[in-house]
Amino acid sequence: MGLKLFNTLSRSIQDFTPLDSTGKTVGMYCCGPTVYDFAHIGNWRTFVFADLVRRYLEFKGFSVTHVMNITDVEDKIIKRVRETKTSLREFTGKYEAAFFEDLKTLNCREPHHKPHATEHIADIIALIEKLVARGVAYKAADGSVYFSIEKYRGSGSTYGRLLKINFDELRPGERVKTDEYAKESVADFALWKARAPEDGDIFWPSPWGEGRPGWHIECSAMSMKILGQCFDLHLGGEDLIFPHHEDEIAQSEGATGQPFVKYWLHGAFLLVEGKKMSKSLGNFFTLRDLLAKGFTGREIRCLLLQAHYRETFNFTLEGLLGARTALARIDECVTKLRELAGGTAAVPNAELVNAFTIALENDLNISAAWGEIFKWVSKMNRSLADNAIMVAEAASALAAWERLDSVLGVGVISESEAPAELKALIIERQLARHAKNFKRADAIRDELKTKGWVIEDTPKGQRLKKI
Numbered sequence: 001m002g003l004k005l006f007n008t009l010s011r012s013i014q015d016f017t018p019l020d021s022t023g024k025t026v027g028m029y030c031c032g033p034t035v036y037d038f039a040h041i042g043n044w045r046t047f048v049f050a051d052l053v054r055r056y057l058e059f060k061g062f063s064v065t066h067v068m069n070i071t072d073v074e075d076k077i078i079k080r081v082r083e084t085k086t087s088l089r090e091f092t093g094k095y096e097a098a099f100f101e102d103l104k105t106l107n108c109r110e111p112h113h114k115p116h117a118t119e120h121i122a123d124i125i126a127l128i129e130k131l132v133a134r135g136v137a138y139k140a141a142d143g144s145v146y147f148s149i150e151k152y153r154g155s156g157s158t159y160g161r162l163l164k165i166n167f168d169e170l171r172p173g174e175r176v177k178t179d180e181y182a183k184e185s186v187a188d189f190a191l192w193k194a195r196a197p198e199d200g201d202i203f204w205p206s207p208w209g210e211g212r213p214g215w216h217i218e219c220s221a222m223s224m225k226i227l228g229q230c231f232d233l234h235l236g237g238e239d240l241i242f243p244h245h246e247d248e249i250a251q252s253e254g255a256t257g258q259p260f261v262k263y264w265l266h267g268a269f270l271l272v273e274g275k276k277m278s279k280s281l282g283n284f285f286t287l288r289d290l291l292a293k294g295f296t297g298r299e300i301r302c303l304l305l306q307a308h309y310r311e312t313f314n315f316t317l318e319g320l321l322g323a324r325t326a327l328a329r330i331d332e333c334v335t336k337l338r339e340l341a342g343g344t345a346a347v348p349n350a351e352l353v354n355a356f357t358i359a360l361e362n363d364l365n366i367s368a369a370w371g372e373i374f375k376w377v378s379k380m381n382r383s384l385a386d387n388a389i390m391v392a393e394a395a396s397a398l399a400a401w402e403r404l405d406s407v408l409g410v411g412v413i414s415e416s417e418a419p420a421e422l423k424a425l426i427i428e429r430q431l432a433r434h435a436k437n438f439k440r441a442d443a444i445r446d447e448l449k450t451k452g453w454v455i456e457d458t459p460k461g462q463r464l465k466k467i
């Protein structure tokens with residue numbers, strides 16, 4: 001068995017072989033959030049997909065270096081900073097903190113490196129200087145620096161590696177200053193944007209005058225700085241294929257003359273209630289909107305992990321209820337196995353682990369993996385009902401589930417998911433202790449215990465932990 005992935009670069013499924021000659025380490029870059037608002041559920045599908053890739057590689061024993069940038073300066077951010085009359089750092093800091101909180105709610109492993117664009121201005125400038133020196137970038141009259149598609153193609157390089165582009169319409173020297181544009185308006189794109197009055201005090205000095213970086217160059221500069229000129233995996237949503245990722249390839253390969261990334265992986269779009277998400281249709285959800293409706297991070301993660309990453313997925317509230325039921329079935333089975341195993345150590349059941357692995361080796365076919373899991377849950381439940389499972393077998397099944405859950409990340413019920421009435425009991429117990437009513441405090445502790453929760457004292461106060 002070996003992992004096979006669909007590489008957007010070759011438009012085909014390929015064997016995954018890391019660049020590292022020892023085959024142990026993997027460099028992985030995933031385009032991170034633009035911190036100007038709360039991330040929506042479509043964004044979260046991409047980050048949960050990236051988490052799946054990382055967790056599965058780690059499951060296979062690779063040592064993964066996961067990098068995710070934070071875009072903390074760009075057109076939309078500057079506009080909002082101006083509107084809200086805050087400072088850049090204050091404004092982006094708020095949304096960045098919310099992003100990492102949400103990432104944790106969805107139980108995504110935290111990236112090892114989280115570079116900020118504003119902290120890598122010198123690296124960005126150095127990369128642009130290289131492109132200018134190699135003749136594929138030029139300074140325009142307004143002080144901005146552009147990447148020349150014509151010069152790049154003239155040097156024998158291909159622009160349009162991820163997406164076929166019709167160059168008949170391209171008029172050499174025509175420029176596009178905004179970071180987002182359509183395939184039809186392919187033109188020289190901005191690497192450095194000269195300071196404009198509306199930028200306020202958001203600018204940096206550069207060899208071309210005051211200004212700020214374009215969005216695409218950030219990712220080229222930061223990914224190569226941390227992972228090297230050539231690395232294994234670059235991930236993102238399919239909406240980033242053009243122009244963002246195409247431009248990243250052009251900038252990086254234009255500067256180094258070497259291949260930039262070996263495998264490009266793209267997650268498909270998300271529809272919500274059958275339609276493209278939009279605020280006017282009322283189907284635009286941030287993670288917080290869904291938590292406010294009473295769903296948990298675990299249920300949302302489970303639903304986002306239902307479909308294959310290259311399939312457009314229809315996210316619905318009914319689907320979330322389905323995920324809740326599915327998790328309850330797993331929980332019931334795992335709880336019973338846990339009771340039976342009683343802490344006995346065992347080797348994971350190979351049959352389940354193998355079936356799961358075979359599914360995921362095939363371009364991360366998660367829906368097939370779920371199929372295997374639910375077949376196993378049904379089988380286990382039947383055997384448990386018939387009292388036909390021995391302790392050793394239960395321990396082995398449990399160990400297998402824990403292996404699987406190191407990839408799925410849905411098995412742990414977190415403290416935040418303790419029912420509200422139980423959380424209220426913690427406060428009541430604190431008040432009882434304060435009033436030296438230890439009898440009541442002990443009664444509450446016992447009540448929580450019978451419901452499967454213990455109170456833990458932590459430096460941040462008391463919290464509930466599932467037994």
Ligand SMILES: [Zn+2]
Pocket residue numbers: 030031032219244
């Ligand atoms: Zn990027």
